Amino acid sequence: GAVVSQHPSRVICKSGTSVKIECRSLDFQATTMFWYRQFPKKSLMLMATSNEGSKATYEQGVEKDKFLINHASLTLSTLTVTSAHPEDSSFYICSARVGGGYISNYGYTFGSGTRLTVV
Amino acid sequence: AQTVTQSQPEMSVQEAETVTLSCTYDTSESNYYLFWYKQPPSRQMILVIRQEAYKQQNATENRFSVNFQKAAKSFSLKISDSQLGDTAMYFCAFMKHDGYSGAGSYQLTFGKGTKLSVIP
Numbered sequence: 001g002a003v004v005s006q007h008p009s010r011v012i013c014k015s016g017t018s019v020k021i022e023c024r025s026l027d028f029q030a031t032t033m034f035w036y037r038q039f040p041k042k043s044l045m046l047m048a049t050s051n052e053g054s055k056a057t058y059e060q061g062v063e064k065d066k067f068l069i070n071h072a073s074l075t076l077s078t079l080t081v082t083s084a085h086p087e088d089s090s091f092y093i094c095s096a097r098v099g100g101g102y103i104s105n106y107g108y109t110f111g112s113g114t115r116l117t118v119v
Numbered sequence: 120a121q122t123v124t125q126s127q128p129e130m131s132v133q134e135a136e137t138v139t140l141s142c143t144y145d146t147s148e149s150n151y152y153l154f155w156y157k158q159p160p161s162r163q164m165i166l167v168i169r170q171e172a173y174k175q176q177n178a179t180e181n182r183f184s185v186n187f188q189k190a191a192k193s194f195s196l197k198i199s200d201s202q203l204g205d206t207a208m209y210f211c212a213f214m215k216h217d218g219y220s221g222a223g224s225y226q227l228t229f230g231k232g233t234k235l236s237v238i239p
Contacts, residue, residue, distance in 0.1 A: 034226060043210060043231045044164075091162060095227070107154075108214075108227060110164035 002028045002098040006111025013084055013118055021079045021114045023094035030096035033077035035069060038091040038113075047092075050077050084118045091115050121146045121213045125230035132201045133238050139186075140196045140233050142211030150216045153187070153194045154227070159207040167209070170194065201237045208232045 003026045013019050023033060032051050036044040050056040050071035058064050066088075068080040077096075081088050094111040122145045132138035144153070155167040170178045170187050177185050182202075186195045198205055211230040 038162075041234075043229045044227075046226055049226060093162075093164065095164070107166060107169060109166075113162045115162075 002026075002096075002109045004030070004094060004096050004109050004111040006094055006114060008114060009112060010115045011117070013116070015085055015118055016083055018080055018082045019084055019116060021081075021092055021094075021116075023077050023079075023096070023111045025075045025096050028096075028098060029074035030077065031074065032097055033071055034095045034108075035067075035077075035079050036093045036095065038093060040091075044093060047079075081116065084116070086118045089116055089118045121148070121215070121228045123211050123213050123228050123230035125209075125211055125233050127233045128231070129234045129236070131236040131238055132198075134201055134203060136201055137197060137199045138201055138235065140198075140209050140211075140235065142194045142196070142230055144192050144194065144211070144213050146192070146213065146215070148215040152214045152216055153185075154212040154214070155183070155185070155194075155196045156210045156212060156229075157205075157207045158210065158232075159204075164210075168196065198235075203237050203239060206235060206237045208234050 005024045007022050034049050035047045037047050038044050046059050047062045048056045048058045048069050050069045052071045052074050056069035071077040091113050093113045095108050098107045098109050124143045151172045153170045157165045157167045168178050168180045168183050170185055177187050182199045184197045210232045212227045214227050215225050
């Protein structure tokens with residue numbers, strides 16, 4: 001099936017530094033990638049939607065300058081947390097749409113997530 | 120805007136028994152999908168089952184089945200013969216669709232989740 005590879009799975013960084021998270025679609029082209037944030041024991045909160053070759057669309061309350069999203073190709077989307085602070089510590093997950101055309105093929109596949117800890 | 124409500128924060132079930140997780144949603148859309156996703160301790164989101172709104176027949180996937188009541192906007196998940204590996208967070212999700220063209224990538228709206236524990 002369709003797989004999204006997300007790296008790194010865990011990262012610890014110092015406050016004030018930047019961290020890049022990558023999501024690659026391995027066997028399909030991901031026109032659109034969704035980026036979520038998940039706090040412990042909570043649901044997924046959509047941060048932004050990235051479309052290949054265009055600017056990402058951010059959800060209300062998400063800082064565009066802090067969470068930089070780049071979707072330069074049909075197989076790679078990146079999320080960069082800039083000037084990270086301890087409150088940015090969280091679990092970040094990417095997701096891409098799979099299939100299309102007939103409704104029966106429609107679905108989403110998720111990366112395995114990145115646990116970011118800012119110290 | 121759509122909302123998805125899961126009213127059971129936590130549930131438990133004995134191994135081999137059956138359990139039903141509830142989900143209700145609110146939308147004015149006519150074309151949409153509903154999903155149940157499973158998130159085990161590994162945190163990997165796994166699709167459990169999918170239902171197209173235009174289909175009256177309830178979706179089934181092996182031990183997993185749904186009770187889709189469109190008029191009531193209800194979408195419950197039944198897990199039969201529960202196994203230890205079913206222990207996970209379960210999220211109900213909604214996605215609108217633009218019909219038969221297949222175009223567009225609409226976002227998923229998730230419920231808050233139900234933590235299911237299968238007891239040996």
